[in-house]
Amino acid sequence: MRFCRFDDNRLGVVIGDEVKDVTAVLDRLPAYRYPFPHGDQFMAHFAELRPAMEEMAKAAPSKKLADVALLSPIANPGKIVGAPVNYRLHLDEVLDSDQLHHGMKIKPIAEAGVFLKATSSLIGPSEGIVVDWNDRRTDHEIELAVIIGKKAFRVPEAEALDYVAGYAIGYDITIRGPEERSYRKSLDTFSVLGPYVVTSDEIPNPNNLDFELTIGEESRQKSNTNLLIFNVQKLIEFTTKAYTLHPGDIIMTGTPEGVAPIAAGDVLHGTIEGIGTMDVRVYDNWDKK
Numbered sequence: 101m102r103f104c105r106f107d108d109n110r111l112g113v114v115i116g117d118e119v120k121d122v123t124a125v126l127d128r129l130p131a132y133r134y135p136f137p138h139g140d141q142f143m144a145h146f147a148e149l150r151p152a153m154e155e156m157a158k159a160a161p162s163k164k165l166a167d168v169a170l171l172s173p174i175a176n177p178g179k180i181v182g183a184p185v186n187y188r189l190h191l192d193e194v195l196d197s198d199q200l201h202h203g204m205k206i207k208p209i210a211e212a213g214v215f216l217k218a219t220s221s222l223i224g225p226s227e228g229i230v231v232d233w234n235d236r237r238t239d240h241e242i243e244l245a246v247i248i249g250k251k252a253f254r255v256p257e258a259e260a261l262d263y264v265a266g267y268a269i270g271y272d273i274t275i276r277g278p279e280e281r282s283y284r285k286s287l288d289t290f291s292v293l294g295p296y297v298v299t300s301d302e303i304p305n306p307n308n309l310d311f312e313l314t315i316g317e318e319s320r321q322k323s324n325t326n327l328l329i330f331n332v333q334k335l336i337e338f339t340t341k342a343y344t345l346h347p348g349d350i351i352m353t354g355t356p357e358g359v360a361p362i363a364a365g366d367v368l369h370g371t372i373e374g375i376g377t378m379d380v381r382v383y384d385n386w387d388k389k
Contacts, residue, residue, distance in 0.1 A: 101150065104296035105175060105224065106168040111142075113157040114296050117165050120157040125149050140176040140348025143249060143265060150299075165295075171224035173268060173297045174247060179349045180217040180291055181339055182272060183243075184209055184281060186329050186354025193357045209330055209354070214339050217272070217352075218286035225294040225380045229273055231362060232385050233287075237276040240362050241355035242313040242321050242370045244306060245270030246332055247297055252345040260336035263345070266297040267306060269370050269378040270352045274359070292368075293350065295378045303374045307331045311372040315362070323356035330354075 102114035111126060112119035128149060129141055137144070186209050206212075223229075231238045249265025271292035275284045285291075303309070306325060313321040325331070330338060335351055345351075362368065364384035371377045 101154065101299045101302070102296045103153070104168075104173050104294070105171040109171070109175070112168070112296075113153055113160070114165060115157065118162045119165050119168055120160040120162050122153045122156045122160050125152050125156055128152065138178055139251070139346030140174055140178075143174065143247065143348035144346075146249065146265060146347070169224075169226040170295050171226065172222050172293045173224070173295075174222075174293060174348050174350060177219055177222065177348045177350050178346050179343065180219055180222060181343070181345075181349065181351045182215045182217050182281065182285060183330065183335055183352060183354035184212050184215060186335075187323065187327050187356040188329060189327075189357035193359070213342075214335070215281045215285075217282060217291050221286045221288055221291040222350075223289050223292055225292060225378045227289065228381045228383050229271070229289045229292065229362070229368075230383050230386055231273075231364065233275055237361050239274045239276065239359045240313060240315075240320065240368055241272040241274055241359055242311060242368075243270040243272055243352040243355050244309060244311065244325055244332075244372060245293055246306070246335070246351040246353060248345045248349040248351070249300075249347055251347070252336065252340050255336055255340045257333045257337040260333035261300065261306075263336060264300045264306075264332070265347070266299040267303050267372075267375060268293050268297050269295065269372050269375055270350070271368060271370065271378075271380060272352050272355060273362070291352075292378070292380050295376060298375050307333075309373040309375075311370070313358075313368060313370045315366050315368060320360050321356055321358035325353070327356065328353060
């Protein structure tokens with residue numbers, strides 16, 4: 101299954117080039133009072149809602165996918181986890197460039213650990229990236245994004261994929277500078293997720309997916325997830341050693357070599373095998389967005 105969030109917070113099942121509106125299924129979610137439970141509650145109940153979504157989609161009103169405004173398919177993640185320098189060639193390019201490392205000691209992921217991005221930075225592809233720190237270089241980073249489906253703590257690598265609900269394309273936008281990663285990667289609009297979530301049953305092996313990011317006619321990043329230093333299972337094991345992950349939490353698995361600046365007017369065109377494509381426009385101020 102492929103599901104999205106679109107227009108005015110509608111829930112859709114994506115079939116081919118159409119979106120089937122199954123928003124009514126959300127009425128089946130439990131009613132909560134403060135304090136609310138951890139995690140995205142749609143994702144916490146996705147397994148039980150999925151049969152109803154599939155049945156509802158058969159007769160649901162539809163729109164062309166190209167005609168809807170795509171929001172982040174996950175509305176309320178508790179965490180966005182980032183995996184720094186998780187491709188060997190990207191580690192090499194960072195070490196070789198003063199513009200990327202800014203004099204900081206860059207460590208491999210096993211030594212650096214993962215980092216957290218602010219959930220307020222999360223957007224969908226139709227919302228657009230705003231790059232308005234004109235004194236700084238701001239780069240694109242395409243990544244496979246992993247969506248957690250159930251509470252996970254101290255998960256062994258061999259069982260890790262059992263905790264994955266699905267996958268999406270992620271753009272981890274980054275301002276270069278001397279500050280900690282969480283600061284430079286958490287500006288509003290700096291975490292893009294979409295265009296929808298593809299459930300894990302459609303991608304049995306996330307560790308062998310071709311992907312590419314282009315801008316215009318130029319290929320910027322091109323790689324395969326089989327080159328991850330920590331693959332998806334290892335990342336989940338490593339992350340849950342420190343953090344409890346809840347349904348809807350997002351792991352961005354890291355970016356390959358080829359990171360480069362973006363500017364107003366650019367359209368990031370990303371493709372990941374088994375998922376699809378995601379186009380996102382770059383703006384230089386909030387008024388134009």
